[in-house]
Amino acid sequence: MCDFYAEHAIEFLADEFVATDASQSWVKYQPLGAILAVMPWNFPFWQVFRFAAPALMAGNVALLKHASNVPQCALAIESIFAAAGFPEGVFQTLLIAASQVKSVVDAPQVKAATLTGSEPAGVSLAQTAGAALKKTVLELGGSDPFIVTPSADLEEAVAVGVKARLLNNGQSCIAAKRFIVVDSIAEAFTAKFVQAFRNLNVGDPMEQTTDLGPLATLDIRDQLHAQVQVSMAGGAELLTGGHPKTDVPGNFYEPTILKNIPESCATYRDEFFGPVALLFTVPDINAAIALANDSPFGLGASAWTNEPHERDRFIVELEAGAVFINGMVKSDPRLPFGGIKHSGYGRELGRPGILEFVNVKTVWIK
Amino acid sequence: MGIASINPATGEFLQSFEALDEDTLGVKLQRADRAFQSYRETSFTERSHWLHKAASILRNEHQSLEFAKLMVLEMGKPLTQRSQRSKSAL
Numbered sequence: 001m002c003d004f005y006a007e008h009a010i011e012f013l014a015d016e017f018v019a020t021d022a023s024q025s026w027v028k029y030q031p032l033g034a035i036l037a038v039m040p041w042n043f044p045f046w047q048v049f050r051f052a053a054p055a056l057m058a059g060n061v062a063l064l065k066h067a068s069n070v071p072q073c074a075l076a077i078e079s080i081f082a083a084a085g086f087p088e089g090v091f092q093t094l095l096i097a098a099s100q101v102k103s104v105v106d107a108p109q110v111k112a113a114t115l116t117g118s119e120p121a122g123v124s125l126a127q128t129a130g131a132a133l134k135k136t137v138l139e140l141g142g143s144d145p146f147i148v149t150p151s152a153d154l155e156e157a158v159a160v161g162v163k164a165r166l167l168n169n170g171q172s173c174i175a176a177k178r179f180i181v182v183d184s185i186a187e188a189f190t191a192k193f194v195q196a197f198r199n200l201n202v203g204d205p206m207e208q209t210t211d212l213g214p215l216a217t218l219d220i221r222d223q224l225h226a227q228v229q230v231s232m233a234g235g236a237e238l239l240t241g242g243h244p245k246t247d248v249p250g251n252f253y254e255p256t257i258l259k260n261i262p263e264s265c266a267t268y269r270d271e272f273f274g275p276v277a278l279l280f281t282v283p284d285i286n287a288a289i290a291l292a293n294d295s296p297f298g299l300g301a302s303a304w305t306n307e308p309h310e311r312d313r314f315i316v317e318l319e320a321g322a323v324f325i326n327g328m329v330k331s332d333p334r335l336p337f338g339g340i341k342h343s344g345y346g347r348e349l350g351r352p353g354i355l356e357f358v359n360v361k362t363v364w365i366k
Numbered sequence: 367m368g369i370a371s372i373n374p375a376t377g378e379f380l381q382s383f384e385a386l387d388e389d390t391l392g393v394k395l396q397r398a399d400r401a402f403q404s405y406r407e408t409s410f411t412e413r414s415h416w417l418h419k420a421a422s423i424l425r426n427e428h429q430s431l432e433f434a435k436l437m438v439l440e441m442g443k444p445l446t447q448r449s450q451r452s453k454s455a456l
Contacts, residue, residue, distance in 0.1 A: 002420050006415075006418045006421070041440070044441060045437065049420075056417065061402045061405055063395075068369045069372065071370070071440075072380075073436055085415070087405055095383050096386050096391065097368065109395045109399040168447065169442060205444045205445060213374075214374040214442040249377050
């Protein structure tokens with residue numbers, strides 16, 4: 001990503017000449033100033049570089065307020081920018097409490113803010129920035145659907161589905177969280193999926209043999225377990241897992257699959273931020289699309305089919321910032337990344353990502 | 367808990383940090399503003415050079431392993447997954 005923006009920023013931000021009634025008119029892209037980035041702990045390096053690489057190439061300077069549980073990562077990132085030769089003050093880490101973010105947003109030196117994190121954190125930042133009339137980009141939660149149809153390659157869908165749910169210990173905004181499977185293949189998919197979850201090695205994240213490590217904090221584990229318990233009390237069927245691992249220290253949680261949480265259940269539209277897959281069975285792709293869209297979120301979506309007409313419907317009808325066909329949702333510097341609905345607004349990556357924090361200046365000369 | 371590293375695999379407390387006071391924060395904001403006034407005048411070539419250098423630091427085998435271990439210690443990501451997004455950050 002750093003290399004991508006280092007190589008392409010010059011073309012993304014080149015003057016664009018437009019024929020009008022002027023003798024010359026063009027669009028010029030200029031930096032805004034200091035941009036505050038409020039970043040999460042789940043991908044402590046990647047998320048920061050995804051913001052900083054385009055922001056710095058555009059000529060802005062960066063202020064990082066990282067999550068309070070990754071301060072050493074935050075300081076290491078600041079040291080990387082300094083060691084790379086960026087002038088003093090171009091990238092600074094601010095070790096501050098969440099309660100101090102408002103004063104930074106309000107500061108006259110700060111021109112805009114970006115946040116990757118939870119929905120409440122996004123609302124709070126947007127309210128503060130809105131009161132100060134400063135632009136924001138928000139990358140918030142997701143409850144991405146992973147739809148499997150009868151024409152899909154079932155083995156591959158299961159293997160990728162397990163990875164898409166559990167990468168980073170299940171703590172990713174673009175993790176596949178709701179597995180929506182058409183009835184005719186539901187039994188076969190479920191058997192393979194459950195077996196794959198049971199085969200996972202949960203343990204020390206430093207070990208080469210570990211598939212699944214601990215949740216980042218005890219609060220996150222407890223909240224996840226509470227969601228599982230509410231779901232089961234509300235009528236969801238537990239297929240595997242369902243408990244914290246209490247025989248070892250650390251915030252470990254069993255890889256868990258819950259089937260068919262009823263719409264009436266309080267957790268039906270929740271984001272599950274950990275190793276818990278929600279499995280739903282549906283009669284056909286009409287129901288699959290309706291269920292996929294029955295969510296406050298709209299970040300990514302993955303759909304598995306080898307039928308062209310189904311593929312085309314998924315691309316058009318799924319309410320998401322990204323649709324991946326026969327693959328897991330991932331971010332790629334060459335493609336824009338972001339969501340709709342309560343997953344936020346604005347885009348990172350690609351050309352749209354570098355245009356978020358620039359003044360798009362119109363120049364007109366008689 | 368305020369700003370602190372706690373190993374999620376063991377519950378072990380590693381290190382805590384004091385939040386910046388308002389005066390220090392103000393100094394950093396002023397520094398950012400001053401930096402912007404000159405940095406905005408730098409060329410794409412200069413910025414590209416620095417950003418490629420940052421990528422090369424992330425790419426360095428020894429340093430990238432140290433950064434990955436730091437992530438594992440602070441947030442519990444399996445070390446075997448270090449290449450998946452961190453390589454993309456280059």
